[in-house]
Amino acid sequence: MEKLFVIKIGGNVIDNEAKLEAFLQSVAEVPGKKILIHGGGKIATRIGEQLGIQSNYVNGRRITDAATIDLVTMVYGGLVNKKITAALQAIGVNAIGLTGADANIIPAVKRPVKEIDYGFVGDVQMNAKSAVQLGWLLQGGMIPVVAPLTHDGKGQMLNTNADTIASSLAVALSAHYDVRLIYCFEKKGVLEDVNNDDSVIRLITKEVYAQLKAANRLFDGILPKIDNAFAAIDQGVKEVLIGEAGDLIQNTTDTTVGTLIR
Amino acid sequence: MEKLFVIKIGGNVIDNEAKLEAFLQSVAEVPGKKILIHGGGKIATRIGEQLGIQSNYVNGRRITDAATIDLVTMVYGGLVNKKITAALQAIGVNAIGLTGADANIIPAVKRPVKEIDYGFVGDVQMNAKSAVQLGWLLQGGMIPVVAPLTHDGKGQMLNTNADTIASSLAVALSAHYDVRLIYCFEKKGVLEDVNNDDSVIRLITKEVYAQLKAANRLFDGILPKIDNAFAAIDQGVKEVLIGEAGDLIQNTTDTTVGTLIR
Numbered sequence: 001m002e003k004l005f006v007i008k009i010g011g012n013v014i015d016n017e018a019k020l021e022a023f024l025q026s027v028a029e030v031p032g033k034k035i036l037i038h039g040g041g042k043i044a045t046r047i048g049e050q051l052g053i054q055s056n057y058v059n060g061r062r063i064t065d066a067a068t069i070d071l072v073t074m075v076y077g078g079l080v081n082k083k084i085t086a087a088l089q090a091i092g093v094n095a096i097g098l099t100g101a102d103a104n105i106i107p108a109v110k111r112p113v114k115e116i117d118y119g120f121v122g123d124v125q126m127n128a129k130s131a132v133q134l135g136w137l138l139q140g141g142m143i144p145v146v147a148p149l150t151h152d153g154k155g156q157m158l159n160t161n162a163d164t165i166a167s168s169l170a171v172a173l174s175a176h177y178d179v180r181l182i183y184c185f186e187k188k189g190v191l192e193d194v195n196n197d198d199s200v201i202r203l204i205t206k207e208v209y210a211q212l213k214a215a216n217r218l219f220d221g222i223l224p225k226i227d228n229a230f231a232a233i234d235q236g237v238k239e240v241l242i243g244e245a246g247d248l249i250q251n252t253t254d255t256t257v258g259t260l261i262r
Numbered sequence: 263m264e265k266l267f268v269i270k271i272g273g274n275v276i277d278n279e280a281k282l283e284a285f286l287q288s289v290a291e292v293p294g295k296k297i298l299i300h301g302g303g304k305i306a307t308r309i310g311e312q313l314g315i316q317s318n319y320v321n322g323r324r325i326t327d328a329a330t331i332d333l334v335t336m337v338y339g340g341l342v343n344k345k346i347t348a349a350l351q352a353i354g355v356n357a358i359g360l361t362g363a364d365a366n367i368i369p370a371v372k373r374p375v376k377e378i379d380y381g382f383v384g385d386v387q388m389n390a391k392s393a394v395q396l397g398w399l400l401q402g403g404m405i406p407v408v409a410p411l412t413h414d415g416k417g418q419m420l421n422t423n424a425d426t427i428a429s430s431l432a433v434a435l436s437a438h439y440d441v442r443l444i445y446c447f448e449k450k451g452v453l454e455d456v457n458n459d460d461s462v463i464r465l466i467t468k469e470v471y472a473q474l475k476a477a478n479r480l481f482d483g484i485l486p487k488i489d490n491a492f493a494a495i496d497q498g499v500k501e502v503l504i505g506e507a508g509d510l511i512q513n514t515t516d517t518t519v520g521t522l523i524r
Contacts, residue, residue: 078340086363090417096365101348103358136402155352
């Protein structure tokens with residue numbers, strides 16, 4: 001099968017114009033087929049404040065009320081998504097900016113209300129047709145640029161975590177491509193010693209992971225990321241890479257410098 | 263060649279929830295290949311006021327400054343475009359919401375500064391590849407839903423009139439399809455007597471148009487619309503229809519009730 005890179009970039013890069021420009025240049029240089037998923041960044045909070053939309057938290061979790069889903073649809077699906085798309089077009093990448101509603105690439109259901117009502121938050125429910133639609137765009141030479149938004153199939157946009165969207169798309173597309181899912185974050189990779197940036201663990205297999213956990217050698221915050229990586233692999237993704245945005249090109253080769261999980 | 267309907271809907275329908283819902287239902291019922299172009303509506307002005315963005319006019323023409331292009335990118339390209347896309351998906355139409363930057367479907371140049379600096383306004387400059395990209399989406403069973411935004415190919419989004427986008431897309435696609443360009447507006451069609459809604463002129467050819475103008479029988483405001491329609495026809499569009507949003511389905515048949523121009 002043909003290779004496909006599914007690349008997720010977080011808000012910290014989006015908020016920094018110089019970093020974003022350098023990152024998009026790297027995306028342009030990644031050979032072959034690729035999809036970019038972007039987070040939101042702080043601009044939604046800033047515009048929300050100007051519009052008098054209160055950030056609403058319950059037990060530390062942000063609630064997406066009606067005003068907030070409109071806000072993030074505007075900011076993530078409009079401003080941020082089109083800024084990235086236009087910037088990529090300017091450097092020769094045939095980007096096409098999308099949300100999960102567009103061509104129904106990411107169907108979702110509104111999260112059921114249990115202890116907490118999260119509001120307009122979507123739990124992804126991919127179907128085979130969604131991957132076919134994305135495959136059609138890729139086949140047409142387009143590079144999908146996906147905002148962290150889904151929809152419920154009944155006309156309602158929903159807010160969905162960008163990491164989740166990246167892994168859902170990677171899993172769905174693994175039926176058609178050899179997928180490497182790349183999470184760009186602020187560190188070079190998973191570190192054995194959080195205070196030492198040179199302590200990147202270059203390869204984590206299930207065996208290695210069990211040993212590292214048993215020895216209590218991993219920073220707690222990284223465990224969910226690794227668990228999610230293995231979940232994606234169990235569902236067909238070939239490999240997951242966690243690394244720094246600045247190392248993107250290197251991390252698309254066979255000689256990766258971040259943490260390769262497989 | 264296969265038929266294609268290029269349908270433009272204005273802000274008056276977008277601002278009215280019941281009208282919009284009925285209109286989108288009609289779009290769903292239009293058989294075959296179609297593209298929808300939407301205007302902006304008043305919501306950008308309302309949100310702009312909340313954000314403290316002043317509407318700026320010179321000689322009665324709105325100026326698109328840096329804050330305003332970000333505003334309309336958010337509102338037209340994000341909020342309005344995704345609301346329409348999600349609503350169409352909910353009724354079984356495989357809509358894909360786009361701006362001119364997405365897949366470079368509408369390249370443009372920033373309007374040159376002469377007497378007035380219009381700011382970030384784009385004059386469309388279609389190329390053959392843009393139509394091929396749109397054709398690829400149509401071939402994949404997708405219905406493009408296009409916001410009134412273009413880009414300069416250097417990373418800058420631009421504001422462009424929705425009527426102009428509709429005719430530019432119709433012209434570009436006429437190389438591949440038999441295009442009927444449909445402008446939905448508030449009247450049943452071009453009226454012989456502006457005070458009589460039953461006085462629709464059902465067919466305007468160049469000969470008829472010359473006679474009507476010579477006899478001073480047309481309302482001045484409609485002349486640019488008819489001129490633009492003939493300009494599109496001279497560039498390959500098969501026919502142009504001007505009619506009411508509520509008559510959309512009828513106006514896609516051979517027995518139109520609006521004004522057919524050809």
